[in-house]
Amino acid sequence: MANPEAPGVDDVIAEPGIEPGASAETMLVTTDSFEEYEQEMSNSIDDRQMKESTTSTISELQEDIREAPPTPTAVSPTEPKPEPPDDLELEDNTQQLSLNSLEIDPLRNTTWLAQRKHIFILSQAGKPIYSRHSSEDKLVTLMGVMQALVSFVQAGNDMIRSVHAGDTNFVFVVKGPLILVTVSKTLESVPQLVLQLTYVYNQIVSVLTQSQLTRVYEQRRNFDLRRLLTGSERLIDHLLNFMDKEPAFFLGAIKCLPLLPSMRDAISQTIVQTCGKIKNLVFAILLANNQLVTLVRMKKYFIHPADLHLIQNLVASSESFKTVESWTPICLPKFDSNGFMHGHVSYLAEDCQACLLLLTVDKDVFYSLSDAKQKIVEKLRRTNCLEAINESMNKASITTAEIGLPEMRHVLYKCKSTAQFWSPGFQPPYTTDEEIERLLGLYQCLHHRLHAPNRPLKLIFQQLDKETMLAWVTSGFELYLTFEPLVTKPDAINSVSKLLKWIKKEEERLFILNSPTF
Amino acid sequence: MKTIEGKVVILGAQGVGKTMVICRYITKMFNRRISPTIGAAFYTCNINLERGKVKLQIWDTAGQERFRSMAPMYYRNANVALLVFDLTKHSSFNEIKSWVMELKRNVDKTMVLVLVGNKSDLVSQRTVDAEEASQYATSIGASYHETSAVCDDGGVESVFVAAAAGLYDLSEENHEHLNSLRINDSIRSILNSDDQPASPSSEDCLADRSIAHGIHEKPHMCC
Numbered sequence: 239m240a241n242p243e244a245p246g247v248d249d250v251i252a253e254p255g256i257e258p259g260a261s262a263e264t265m266l267v268t269t270d271s272f273e274e275y276e277q278e279m280s281n282s283i284d285d286r287q288m289k290e291s292t293t294s295t296i297s298e299l300q301e302d303i304r305e306a307p308p309t310p311t312a313v314s315p316t317e318p319k320p321e322p323p324d325d326l327e328l329e330d331n332t333q334q335l336s337l338n339s340l341e342i343d344p345l346r347n348t349t350w351l352a353q354r355k356h357i358f359i360l361s362q363a364g365k366p367i368y369s370r371h372s373s374e375d376k377l378v379t380l381m382g383v384m385q386a387l388v389s390f391v392q393a394g395n396d397m398i399r400s401v402h403a404g405d406t407n408f409v410f411v412v413k414g415p416l417i418l419v420t421v422s423k424t425l426e427s428v429p430q431l432v433l434q435l436t437y438v439y440n441q442i443v444s445v446l447t448q449s450q451l452t453r454v455y456e457q458r459r460n461f462d463l464r465r466l467l468t469g470s471e472r473l474i475d476h477l478l479n480f481m482d483k484e485p486a487f488f489l490g491a492i493k494c495l496p497l498l499p500s501m502r503d504a505i506s507q508t509i510v511q512t513c514g515k516i517k518n519l520v521f522a523i524l525l526a527n528n529q530l531v532t533l534v535r536m537k538k539y540f541i542h543p544a545d546l547h548l549i550q551n552l553v554a555s556s557e558s559f560k561t562v563e564s565w566t567p568i569c570l571p572k573f574d575s576n577g578f579m580h581g582h583v584s585y586l587a588e589d590c591q592a593c594l595l596l597l598t599v600d601k602d603v604f605y606s607l608s609d610a611k612q613k614i615v616e617k618l619r620r621t622n623c624l625e626a627i628n629e630s631m632n633k634a635s636i637t638t639a640e641i642g643l644p645e646m647r648h649v650l651y652k653c654k655s656t657a658q659f660w661s662p663g664f665q666p667p668y669t670t671d672e673e674i675e676r677l678l679g680l681y682q683c684l685h686h687r688l689h690a691p692n693r694p695l696k697l698i699f700q701q702l703d704k705e706t707m708l709a710w711v712t713s714g715f716e717l718y719l720t721f722e723p724l725v726t727k728p729d730a731i732n733s734v735s736k737l738l739k740w741i742k743k744e745e746e747r748l749f750i751l752n753s754p755t756f
Numbered sequence: 757m758k759t760i761e762g763k764v765v766i767l768g769a770q771g772v773g774k775t776m777v778i779c780r781y782i783t784k785m786f787n788r789r790i791s792p793t794i795g796a797a798f799y800t801c802n803i804n805l806e807r808g809k810v811k812l813q814i815w816d817t818a819g820q821e822r823f824r825s826m827a828p829m830y831y832r833n834a835n836v837a838l839l840v841f842d843l844t845k846h847s848s849f850n851e852i853k854s855w856v857m858e859l860k861r862n863v864d865k866t867m868v869l870v871l872v873g874n875k876s877d878l879v880s881q882r883t884v885d886a887e888e889a890s891q892y893a894t895s896i897g898a899s900y901h902e903t904s905a906v907c908d909d910g911g912v913e914s915v916f917v918a919a920a921a922g923l924y925d926l927s928e929e930n931h932e933h934l935n936s937l938r939i940n941d942s943i944r945s946i947l948n949s950d951d952q953p954a955s956p957s958s959e960d961c962l963a964d965r966s967i968a969h970g971i972h973e974k975p976h977m978c979c
């Protein structure tokens with residue numbers, strides 16, 4: 239090594255206590271990166287249906303806390319459901335492509351064909367449910383082919399997973415009564431695409447519940463699910479764009495809003511004290527700029543990052559939450575895929591755009607939660623917490639240049655024990671959407687290689703045309719780094735070690751290191 | 757002067773403009789950036805009539821099919837139902853009829869009904885005429901109003917005044933049998949002003965068996 243002073247990676251590891259953000263306490267379920275994929279792969283066709291959870295966390299919870307006799311639930315309407323209006327206003331998610339040719343046949347439209355990532359959802363009977371880049375009912379034939387492919391392979395007691403043709407990957411996920419397919423020209427790996435399809439499936443479960451989904455198809459194999467999903471395509475569209483831009487999904491981690499620990503504790507304590515007496519409250523979640531400010535949970539219960547991502551997606555795509563208190567049924571697929579939780583959703587104040595979600599299993603407590611929210615806001619205002627949240631929301635994220643690491647352009651740091659990650663602000667050249675997506679693509683490649691099921695790696699150093707990448711996984715963290723293209727290995731390692739020291743110094747602000755409970 | 761407090765539920769098909777109308781009323785502004793309601797949204801407002809004060813707790817429900825089964829939770833305890841349809845979509849007007857049948861079947865007590873035809877600004881696309889709608893309103897004992905959340909000419913206000921007035925009449929007509937409609941004289945209402953109303957579904961019905969929906973107020977027609 240040219241520079242005798244430069245520490246090797248192992249020297250950096252050897253430094254005691256350098257696992258910034260590590261904590262024995264966590265409110266998030268920590269996950270393996272390819273959990274979903276492995277689960278998919280290990281499921282045989284037969285137990286696939288069975289495995290969809292048979293236990294219900296929500297009914298467990300309701301049993302646990304039911305001292306008072308349950309109040310009768312909502313009267314179910316005896317009236318047959320009204321027919322949906324003839325002209326369902328399906329939200330048109332086509333970008334302004336040459337719409338005319340799309341109207342006739344998307345398969346002849348070059349813009350449509352050139353899309354980087356298509357997503358299709360269909361029922362096992364082959365009925366179109368969703369298409370990302372065009373209206374799905376123009377794709378009856380195409381979806382028919384997909385269904386035929388899936389069932390043809392199924393007939394041989396096997397599962398079609400993926401097909402590779404040139405630079406295009408076709409990936410299939412068959413889940414419950416649905417078939418999800420992606421046709422992707424991105425560099426994402428098959429496991430990463432499977433993960434994304436699983437997220438899409440979970441998004442559907444989140445609006446319908448697994449049991450309702452199963453039931454409607456049991457009653458009618460030919461059911462048109464779009465009837466139940468009208469209005470929710472918006473959530474799927476948003477989720478797909480979100481996954482293209484956010485490393486949180488493939489990292490399986492959550493980003494926190496940087497806050498002084500004293501402020502964060504004050505906020506958590508305010509929530510605990512105000513809501514402590516409200517029975518059946520399972521999670522209180524405060525999000526600002528879609529980053530986690532705090533999460534208070536009922537003892538015994540944890541939240542899975544994948545569920546939290548769906549909540550973030552819901553909040554980010556629902557403008558209507560901003561102006562009013564909402565009472566919203568939400569199914570969290572990892573928590574309990576068969577039941578709805580009820581969420582009191584509201585923004586803290588007009589002058590503090592952080593979104594508070596109070597999730598309960600009791601649908602009768604809206605007014606107590608509404609009161610509690612009011613009290614929380616008053617107290618947070620008095621103790622200057624609203625101001626602190628605003629200040630952090632309005633501040634641009636610190637960049638690696640500002641940290642004093644000139645050769646480092648960007649980084650993703652995931653702390654494994656808490657399932658939280660941190661990343662600095664983007665700086666040139668990563669200032670356009672295309673560049674950011676390209677960078678994310680590079681991180682995804684590294685991520686895939688670190689976690690490749692057959693040959694996982696610990697360290698990758700890769701000199702590319704436009705940048706040099708370094709990825710490193712230890713038992714405590716995962717680190718993905720972007721450097722100037724001509725950086726030397728010792729310099730890179732040197733700055734990694736500086737970075738880790740900086741994160742360690744700042745860890746109380748960047749991460750949530752405790753896990754408050756009601 | 758008497759203060760009464762009542763619950764209002766807004767029902768109607770997806771996209772007819774339920775949220776727009778209530779937002780227009782509360783904020784007096786047109787907000788373009790509204791997305792479909794998820795679940796239901798809760799508003800409160802006070803209306804001063806010449807006769808007295810009315811405090812409304814309003815549930816704006818979601819029209820999406822997947823939320824259909826949750827509607828009873830909101831209308832079961834309501835004293836007023838605002839039935840909103842889109843004047844440019846006849847199907848949304850037809851849906852009102854099934855809502856009314858559902859209410860008759862599942863709600864025992866007297867309920868004030870207010871029929872609202874929204875999007876009156878889209879004159880050329882109109883498919884429901886005033887005659888047809890107002891005849892139907894009379895047949896179910898409802899008042900009929902046309903509104904535009906985009907360029908409001910007083911129609912929006914008239915809907916809420918009608919709701920408040922209807923509640924007021926209701927409180928005078930059947931004093932003993934009121935369910936979840938609270939009547940306070942002014943002093944008590946100040947003292948009790950922040951005690952807690954019940955949740956959407958936790959209140960049990962003090963059933964008044966009459967199905968005589970409706971109010972006998974002359975509709976506040978707008979210009």
Ligand SMILES: Nc1nc2c(ncn2[C@@H]2O[C@H](COP(=O)(O)OP(=O)(O)OP(=O)(O)O)[C@@H](O)[C@H]2O)c(=O)[nH]1
Nearest residue numbers: 771772773774775776792793818819875904905906
């Ligand atoms: N031209 C016109 N458009 C309107 C009017 N009111 C609402 N809209 C439009 O209709 C669409 C739906 O309005 P919303 O208020 O969200 O409808 P909603 O009934 O609350 O829909 P859900 O919450 O899904 O049940 C919006 O895009 C509005 O811009 C109106 O008076 N005139």
Ligand SMILES: [Mg+2]
Nearest residue numbers: 774775792793
């Ligand atoms: Mg609405």
